[in-house]
Amino acid sequence: DAKTTQPPSMDCAEGRAANLPCNHSTISGNEYVYWYRQIHSQGPQYIIHGLKNNETNEMASLIITEDRKSSTLILPHATLRDTAVYYCIVRVAHGSSNTGKLIFGQGTTLQVKP
Amino acid sequence: EAGVAQSPRYKIIEKRQSVAFWCNPISGHATLYWYQQILGQGPKLLIQFQNNGVVDDSQLPKDRFSAERLKGVDSTLKIQPAKLEDSAVYLCASSPSRQSYEQYFGPGTRLTVT
Numbered sequence: 001d002a003k004t005t006q007p008p009s010m011d012c013a014e015g016r017a018a019n020l021p022c023n024h025s026t027i028s029g030n031e032y033v034y035w036y037r038q039i040h041s042q043g044p045q046y047i048i049h050g051l052k053n054n055e056t057n058e059m060a061s062l063i064i065t066e067d068r069k070s071s072t073l074i075l076p077h078a079t080l081r082d083t084a085v086y087y088c089i090v091r092v093a094h095g096s097s098n099t100g101k102l103i104f105g106q107g108t109t110l111q112v113k114p
Numbered sequence: 115e116a117g118v119a120q121s122p123r124y125k126i127i128e129k130r131q132s133v134a135f136w137c138n139p140i141s142g143h144a145t146l147y148w149y150q151q152i153l154g155q156g157p158k159l160l161i162q163f164q165n166n167g168v169v170d171d172s173q174l175p176k177d178r179f180s181a182e183r184l185k186g187v188d189s190t191l192k193i194q195p196a197k198l199e200d201s202a203v204y205l206c207a208s209s210p211s212r213q214s215y216e217q218y219f220g221p222g223t224r225l226t227v228t
Contacts, residue, residue, distance in 0.1 A: 034215075043118070043205050043219025044157065087156055101170060102217060104156025 003027065003090045009109045012082075018075040020108050022088030025069045033064060034091050034102070035073045037084040044087065044104075047073065078112045085109050116140065118220035120206050126226045132194035135223045139188070139208030145169075146183055147217060148191050149205040157205055163189065164212055196227045 005023040012018040024033060034049040048055055048062045050071075055062045061074040075082055087107040119138040127133050139146050144165050149157035160179065162170040165186035174181070178197070183189040193200055203222040 043222055046216040
């Protein structure tokens with residue numbers, strides 16, 4: 001079972017920041033938070049991941065609370081092309097002997113509106 | 115760099131028939147994954163290969179599903195016989211290793227069983 005909880009849907013105005021929350025209250029010390037998104041009729045796409053520090057790349061920012069029990073994915077200037085299902089996933093540290101398995105929940109459907 | 119290739123993109127079969135899906139991962143990627151995504155749900159891992167060996171097939175219904183990755187490159191997933199509940203999108207993903215932080219997904223094969 002997925003170890004995360006996300007709202008089923010959110011709307012965002014084009015050009016505004018989209019803030020997608022995720023709860024992962026049972027996260028362990030060696031588990032990372034990953035975000036993927038899935039645009040309609042495509043396979044999922046990796047966005048970003050982090051352990052405890054905030055992370056930023058060309059696609060998004062990831063803010064993880066100090067207790068690591070929740071996080072927020074931020075798309076700074078949402079466009080219509082960002083309309084997708086966003087998955088928050090907790091995954092065992094990728095430097096360990098884990099299998100690399102991603103356990104997807106149902107995600108948040110983000111609708112960016114003009 | 116070419117992405118993960120899958121074929122066919124769409125397949126319609128009747129129940130009790132057999133079907134096969136093909137995946138060609140990104141060149142050099144040692145780890146290959148097959149996921150099943152039922153409409154409205156997140157992808158669920160069916161089987162994971164490391165080179166030509168199976169790492170995890172705990173979620174694979176072995177009475178009807180089989181998969182192989184001969185020579186550690188491309189892979190086929192077979193269903194025989196198909197059931198109505200097998201209607202789903204079958205996604206293939208690959209990564210350089212099972213410790214890699216990013217999985218690269220193909221576009222998927224949409225299977226409809228009537």
